Amino acid sequence: MPSIRDRNLQLILTAASEEFAHHGFAAARVDAIANRAGLPRANVFYYFRNKQQLHSAVLDLVMEPLLRAARSLAPEAQPQQALPRYFKAKAEVARRHPHATRVWLKEMLHGGRRLPDERSEALRQSARQNLACLAQWMEQGLIARTAPEHLLLFLWSTPLASFRFGEAPGSSARLKPTRASTQALANLFLRGVRPEIEAAKLIAI
Structure with a gap:
């Protein structure tokens, strides 16, 4: 029993999450x-001493599990297994x-x-490790060559944003982070980074 x-x-953290989500930091009221x-x-x-400390605590609810999820991207892992684990972990956060x-x-x-x-430093360190992992996978021919920074931005934002903005008012998607939807995102990404699909072969839009 808690x-x-x-x-x-x-x-408090549940209430603060709702207040900051709906009104932003400046307009949120204790x-x-x-x-x-x-x-x-x-x-x-x-x-909590002040609103700033409370806001930081809300961010930590997400940041800690996101940093753990990022550890799925390890050079010794195989992309076909590591990337679905990463998407699944981030979807669980959402x-x-x-x-x-x-x-x-x-x-x-x-x-x-x-x-x-x-x-901020923990995020930068995590990003550096993830970029090194993606670059090594490219060198090994496990994924297509492209800018690691662009790939990491896609990896970082897509699982969270797809599920959160899919639930936004007026959205027709109503995406939920189910096992099927998470796997669909991972499969879409894996198809896009297959080694045989190089950026030079893609048709410019």
Whole structure:
């Protein structure tokens, strides 16, 4: 059974995720977060010093599992197994933390300005490792040669954005991170990076 502290933290982080997702950092209000959580405003400040710290905690809900997912891209792994694992792990993040995922995507679109320095460095280190992995797979002929940076951007954004924006109001997609939809994304990506499909052979659009 969760402790009172754990229960309150869960309520606050869930409420904060919704508030930041709907209103953004600047317009989000701690009073509204407390109301969503069903707790006094003082309780929010008992666990978090200010709105910035609370926002960072919401980002951590997504960042930690995303960093773990990125470790699937290892040079010793085979792309056919590693890439589906990566897509599946990222889709699970979107499923478990839908509102926090929206907050994360918005933050990344604005350059990660509110990320603490140590978090920014962790992301850069993860990106460097992933780029090295993709480059090695290309050298080994396991995937088609292209710009590793472009490939990583696609890998980073597609699983999260597809599922989150597929649920946006007015969207006809209504995508859900199911096993089938995750596998479909992974298969689409794998077909696009097959070694026999080189960029020079693609028809420019």
